[in-house]
Amino acid sequence: MRHLALLGALLTSLAGGSGAQTALPLSSFEGQVIYQVMPDRFFDGNAANNAGVNRADPRAWHGGDLVGLTQKLPYIQKLGATAVWLTPVYAQQTVNSFGTAPYHGYWPADFRSVDPHFGTLADFRAFVDGAQKAGMRVVLDQVINHYGYEAAAVKLRPAWFNTQAQCDASRDKDVDCALAGLPDLRQSDPQVRELLLDNADFWREQGVNAFRYDAIKHVEGPFLRDLLDSDRQAGTWTLGEWFDADTGTVADWQKAGFDSLFLFSLQDAMKRSVMGGQSLGAVRAVLERQNELPRPGEVALFLDNHDVPRFAQGSLFEDEGRARTRYGLRALMTLRGVPVVWQGTEIAMRGGPDPENRRDMRFEDQWTPEEREVFEATRAAIAARRASPALSRGAQTLLPTPDRLSGDLLLFTRQLNGQTVLAAWHGGRERRTYSLKLASLGVNWKALAATPSLFAGQDARVSVSGGYLHLSLPARDAAAFRVE
Ligand SMILES: [Ca+2]
Numbered sequence: 001m002r003h004l005a006l007l008g009a010l011l012t013s014l015a016g017g018s019g020a021q022t023a024l025p026l027s028s029f030e031g032q033v034i035y036q037v038m039p040d041r042f043f044d045g046n047a048a049n050n051a052g053v054n055r056a057d058p059r060a061w062h063g064g065d066l067v068g069l070t071q072k073l074p075y076i077q078k079l080g081a082t083a084v085w086l087t088p089v090y091a092q093q094t095v096n097s098f099g100t101a102p103y104h105g106y107w108p109a110d111f112r113s114v115d116p117h118f119g120t121l122a123d124f125r126a127f128v129d130g131a132q133k134a135g136m137r138v139v140l141d142q143v144i145n146h147y148g149y150e151a152a153a154v155k156l157r158p159a160w161f162n163t164q165a166q167c168d169a170s171r172d173k174d175v176d177c178a179l180a181g182l183p184d185l186r187q188s189d190p191q192v193r194e195l196l197l198d199n200a201d202f203w204r205e206q207g208v209n210a211f212r213y214d215a216i217k218h219v220e221g222p223f224l225r226d227l228l229d230s231d232r233q234a235g236t237w238t239l240g241e242w243f244d245a246d247t248g249t250v251a252d253w254q255k256a257g258f259d260s261l262f263l264f265s266l267q268d269a270m271k272r273s274v275m276g277g278q279s280l281g282a283v284r285a286v287l288e289r290q291n292e293l294p295r296p297g298e299v300a301l302f303l304d305n306h307d308v309p310r311f312a313q314g315s316l317f318e319d320e321g322r323a324r325t326r327y328g329l330r331a332l333m334t335l336r337g338v339p340v341v342w343q344g345t346e347i348a349m350r351g352g353p354d355p356e357n358r359r360d361m362r363f364e365d366q367w368t369p370e371e372r373e374v375f376e377a378t379r380a381a382i383a384a385r386r387a388s389p390a391l392s393r394g395a396q397t398l399l400p401t402p403d404r405l406s407g408d409l410l411l412f413t414r415q416l417n418g419q420t421v422l423a424a425w426h427g428g429r430e431r432r433t434y435s436l437k438l439a440s441l442g443v444n445w446k447a448l449a450a451t452p453s454l455f456a457g458q459d460a461r462v463s464v465s466g467g468y469l470h471l472s473l474p475a476r477d478a479a480a481f482r483v484e
């Protein structure tokens with residue numbers, strides 16, 4: 001597979017003339033919306049593979065599998081996501097560590113087979129085929145830093161792993177020391193390097209479109225660059241997880257070959273501003289750095305995931321947690337980048353740190369009316385984003401707001417091919433009307449009669465008259481308006 005990719009790159013280079021790296025088109029997820037699934041906690045489609053399942057224990061296997069995920073593709077499609085990221089499905093260590101089963105997929109024992117709890121390789125291929133027939137892309141989680149604590153390879157191949165002495169002697173402890181005590185692969189070892197590069201080829205051959213690389217902060221940089229070269233030559237989109245990455249870290253790694261990283265600094269700011277009710281200044285400060293990114297349309301944006309407490313958990317009160325999750329999801333759909341929605345966030349599921357943030361997904365027949373309302377709002381916001389080229393792929397420009405309003409009001413435009421969408425985030429506790437001089441915003445829009453938000457089910461309006469922009473915005477919500 002790698003040889004074919006290299007041959008392809010050589011041919012591209014001969015045709016383009018200016019070298020393989022510059023001649024290759026970049027893989028892109030701009031315009032996509034990713035839905036994140038942890039298969040064990042999503043849907044059980046096959047009770048025959050439920051060895052050791054105990055749903056009453058949050059640290060045990062819960063029985064979800066690839067057949068169940070395939071059965072629920074229509075649900076993901078109904079939400080409007082265009083891609084599915086699934087956490088690892090490799091064969092895991094067969095025993096528990098620290099009282100926890102490897103249900104999460106991050107304790108691999110064999111990178112080239114599917115854990116029997118998830119199903120078979122044929123089940124995986126059926127899932128990929130089903131997703132792609134439904135027009136969705138598949139993002140597969142890849143572990144490249146470690147094996148599971150109890151994986152056989154740890155004893156069989158000691159030379160593959162960093163020792164305590166190597167960790168002690170290292171000047172880069174993040175890379176050469178064990179992450180949470182996990183057997184730490186030495187990617188500079190030729191066999192390890194080959195193993196991991198071949199793993200990528202193996203899963204690519206199963207039809208996946210993209211890799212989400214786990215824990216890249218802890219992986220040797222020269223190896224990562226080789227891996228990314230190989231992925232780029234094969235046309236695979238790459239999304240790196242550097243825990244706590246800010247815009248500068250994302251920019252560095254986009255320059256080094258990643259298509260995307262998760263923007264943790266935005267997640268933190270949205271947790272404080274949108275969920276916590278603090279000033280929108282924290283969000284503005286992150287968005288002001290957007291121009292540092294070589295490819296701002298590719299950066300992965302999220303409210304929460306399987307490694308952090310759930311977004312809704314940021315409020316003590318369930319109703320407030322739901323309302324602000326709806327605000328956060330609408331806000332996410334106004335931003336430039338690739339939104340990622342973690343299973344259950346579309347119904348504002350609650351839960352603190354692991355494993356409380358990984359409770360079993362609940363589907364439509366199990367929802368309360370309030371959960372259904374959050375789902376419908378999310379669905380409408382995703383639909384509006386997908387229907388608007390400016391909202392899904394347009395350039396993003398922050399508008400200046402008067403200092404006295406800037407804690408409660410964040411305005412920016414998304415523009416593409418002469419179309420403009422105005423995004424308005426409103427952090428105020430009460431519904432409010434704002435009238436702002438167009439000149440002070442640096443825009444010159446035509447007169448516009450009262451126009452509703454692009455997000456269905458939301459009472460927000462904009463109008464333009466007499467040189468002013470008038471906004472009527474509900475409390476703590478984000479809206480998007482077509483202007484010209
Ligand atoms: Ca099962």
Ligand SMILES: [Ca+2]
Nearest residue numbers: 175184218219
């Ligand atoms: Ca490491």
